[in-house]
Amino acid sequence: xxxxxxxxxxxxxxxxxxxxxxxxxxxxxxxxxxxxxxxxxxxxxxxxxxxxxxxxxxxxxxxxxxxxxxxxxxxxxxxxxxxxxxxxxxxxxxxxxxxxxxxxxxxxxxxxxxxxxxxxxxxxxxxxxxxxxxxxxxxxxxxxxxxxxxxxxxxxxxxxxxxxxxxxxxxxxxxxxxxxxxxxxxxxxxxxxxxxxxxxxxxxxxxxxxxxxxxxxxxxxxxxxxxxxxxxxxxxxxxxxxxxxxxxxxxxxxxxxxxxxxxxxxxxxxxxxxxxxxxxxxxxxxxxxxxxxxxxxxxxxxxxxxxxxxxxxxxxxxxxxxxxxxxxxxxxx
Amino acid sequence: xxxxxxxxxxxxxxxxxxxxxxxxxxxxxxxxxxxxxxxxxxxxxxxxxxxxxxxxxxxxxxxxxxxxxxxxxxxxxxxxxxxxxxxxxxxxxxxxxxxxxxxxxxxxxxxxxxxxxxxxxxxxxxxxxxxxxxxxxxxxxxxxxxxxxxxxxxxxxxxxxxxxxxxxxxxxxxxxxxxxxxxxxxxxxxxxxxxxxxxxxxxxxxxxxxxxxxxxxxxxxxxxxxxxxxxxxxxxxxxxxxxxxxxxxxxxxxxxxxxxxxxxxxxxxxxxxxxxxxxxxxxxxxxxxxxxxxxxxxxxxxxxxxxxxxxxxxxxxxxxxxxxxxxxxxxxx
Numbered sequence: 001x002x003x004x005x006x007x008x009x010x011x012x013x014x015x016x017x018x019x020x021x022x023x024x025x026x027x028x029x030x031x032x033x034x035x036x037x038x039x040x041x042x043x044x045x046x047x048x049x050x051x052x053x054x055x056x057x058x059x060x061x062x063x064x065x066x067x068x069x070x071x072x073x074x075x076x077x078x079x080x081x082x083x084x085x086x087x088x089x090x091x092x093x094x095x096x097x098x099x100x101x102x103x104x105x106x107x108x109x110x111x112x113x114x115x116x117x118x119x120x121x122x123x124x125x126x127x128x129x130x131x132x133x134x135x136x137x138x139x140x141x142x143x144x145x146x147x148x149x150x151x152x153x154x155x156x157x158x159x160x161x162x163x164x165x166x167x168x169x170x171x172x173x174x175x176x177x178x179x180x181x182x183x184x185x186x187x188x189x190x191x192x193x194x195x196x197x198x199x200x201x202x203x204x205x206x207x208x209x210x211x212x213x214x215x216x217x218x219x220x221x222x223x224x225x226x227x228x229x230x231x232x233x234x235x236x237x238x239x240x241x242x243x244x245x246x247x248x249x250x251x252x253x254x255x256x257x258x259x260x261x262x263x264x265x266x267x268x269x270x271x272x273x274x275x276x277x278x279x280x281x282x283x284x285x286x287x288x289x290x291x292x293x294x295x296x297x298x299x300x301x302x303x304x305x306x307x308x309x310x311x312x313x314x315x316x317x318x319x320x321x322x323x324x325x326x327x328x329x330x331x332x333x
Numbered sequence: 334x335x336x337x338x339x340x341x342x343x344x345x346x347x348x349x350x351x352x353x354x355x356x357x358x359x360x361x362x363x364x365x366x367x368x369x370x371x372x373x374x375x376x377x378x379x380x381x382x383x384x385x386x387x388x389x390x391x392x393x394x395x396x397x398x399x400x401x402x403x404x405x406x407x408x409x410x411x412x413x414x415x416x417x418x419x420x421x422x423x424x425x426x427x428x429x430x431x432x433x434x435x436x437x438x439x440x441x442x443x444x445x446x447x448x449x450x451x452x453x454x455x456x457x458x459x460x461x462x463x464x465x466x467x468x469x470x471x472x473x474x475x476x477x478x479x480x481x482x483x484x485x486x487x488x489x490x491x492x493x494x495x496x497x498x499x500x501x502x503x504x505x506x507x508x509x510x511x512x513x514x515x516x517x518x519x520x521x522x523x524x525x526x527x528x529x530x531x532x533x534x535x536x537x538x539x540x541x542x543x544x545x546x547x548x549x550x551x552x553x554x555x556x557x558x559x560x561x562x563x564x565x566x567x568x569x570x571x572x573x574x575x576x577x578x579x580x581x582x583x584x585x586x587x588x589x590x591x592x593x594x595x596x597x598x599x600x601x602x603x604x605x606x607x608x609x610x611x612x613x614x615x616x617x618x619x620x621x622x623x624x625x626x627x628x629x630x631x632x633x634x635x636x637x638x639x640x641x642x643x644x645x646x647x648x649x650x651x652x653x654x655x656x657x658x659x660x661x662x663x664x665x666x
Binding site for chain 1: 401403465466476479480511513516518520521543544545546547548549557559560561563564565566567568569570571572573574575576578579583584586587589590591592593594595596597598599603
């Protein structure tokens with residue numbers, strides 16, 4: 001049975017949401033789920049969900065790394081934190097995958113430090129699966145590496161294409177380089193170098209793409225450095241939030257509009273679901289020699305459940321093996 | 334009377350939309366509007382709007398710079414293009430402001446080359462006025478300068494703060510530096526340097542902000558380099574577009590939902606208006622010794638009209654004088 005380690009102290013609502021998500025996942029999937037965190041807190045939480053699924057167990061961790069702690073320092077100092085222990089469990093192959101909705105930088109640091117990188121990979125990158133008007137798309141890097149080199153972007157393209165193909169089921173995914181314009185001559189020296197590398201990579205490289213290509217669905221993989229990717233991700237979330245708030249306010253502003261809103265409630269729900277990142281589970285940290293899924297700090301129990309689902313899929317479909325093979329082919333050429 | 338030069342060959346629908354926008358503006362505002370472009374085409378277009386307002390005139394330009402032409406080369410070669418002629422008119426003080434919805438790079442290049450930069454300014458930046466849940470916000474740079482130095486970001490903060498105060502009427506605007514996290518230690522060396530400069534600038538600097546702060550309205554000026562700013566702007570547009578498309582589809586999917594949509598139509602319109610960039614007119618190119626407003630390629634006549642309105646306001650409120658004074662104060666310190 002696939003064993004998944006979950007940070008019970010991860011999300012903003014830890015351990016409530018994380019434990020509930022674990023229970024939902026344990027009931028739905030045939031995985032063994034190991035909750036890592038303060039044992040008595042977790043046990044108390046689990047009591048709420050009787051009968052407690054037999055495929056849930058607890059691994060005690062006495063410390064917690066907070067959302068605003070400095071990643072490298074906190075991983076070094078808090079050796080008994082849930083995040084560091086997850087890294088150890090993965091390293092010792094006591095779990096097949098780890099999931100955390102905690103401090104993203106600390107998770108990246110612990111996973112990279114403990115599991116090391118896949119053969120041939122120079123930097124790990126966070127793949128963000130985003131909804132579009134057509135199929136879901138992977139943007140990489142969502143913020144693991146803000147001082148990227150052009151060669152890292154090439155490897156990101158290879159890793160995210162493997163993920164798109166084997167997890168999202170997209171044949172020959174179209175990969176684009178995020179830039180300020182479509183023409184090959186656009187962008188900084190850094191981007192021009194990355195363009196040249198991607199062009200001769202053997203990937204289905206469609207050239208430069210722009211921010212406006214994000215949610216359209218004509219591109220399956222968007223490659224960028226972690227700074228740009230992080231801004232793009234958070235700006236998208238901000239627009240969706242603001243749009244929702246404005247809509248709510250407007251629809252309450254008159255009697256007719258509020259009746260209209262009632263009637264169209266199901267349509268809104270269905271659309272919100274499509275735009276909802278929690279549906280896609282967490283973000284895979286690609287490039288580490290192990291499976292690591294990073295959840296949003298504001299993860300709901302459903303998001304935690306889906307992150308566990310995605311972690312299991314990554315193990316079953318052996319995405320890392322596909323990445324290693326794709327990288328090896330590129331190196332032989 | 335304030336004289337505004339408008340690129341009649343600028344937008345994707347030129348000269349139709351541009352000329353109609355000029356007519357709308359000429360009827361509403363007490364400005365003299367000079368349409369620059371192919372005289373016979375413009376004249377033919379103007380015939381549709383009889384009586385033609387007397388405050389509209391034509392300045393012939395035999396060439397057009399296309400949307401996908403290389404900016405520097407095209408400005409150098411096409412000396413009789415509408416964009417280059419607009420630059421000349423501004424330089425010779427034959428107009429007080431210029432407006433174009435054409436090739437952004439070419440407009441930046443022509444304006445900078447012909448008008449030169451304001452005293453003490455090292456680089457021009459495009460200020461993008463964005464709606465938020467509270468007051469509108471200015472993000473700078475939207476893409477004029479993708480190889481920015483930390484010092485340019487300091488000057489962007491000063492220029493956009495002056496714009497926010499004098500055009501948007503925001504007292505002591507809160508300026509933030511766009512980064513991957515709020516802590517001072519976050520980001521690349523480039524961003525850390527920019528942070529230090531902004532911190533001791535005398536601006537109302539609130540520290541690092543993230544992509545998620547964009548549409549919330551707790552920040553009045555967001556400073557970033559042109560690459561990140563361009564991506565942020567276009568990603569935002571993409572989300573709004575995709576959200577709208579999904580909503581349309583969902584609301585048509587059932588009978589009840591479509592009745593609901595009919596009833597809430599006005600609320601939707603009002604919200605769309607709030608999210609609509611065309612309401613804010615174009616984007617000011619800040620830092621040039623002249624007033625230059627850049628419109629979106631897909632500008633509607635209303636957007637053109639609003640860009641002309643904003644150009645006039647920038648002249649009346651003498652934003653450039655405020656910028657020069659703010660820069661001088663900083664230099665004396």
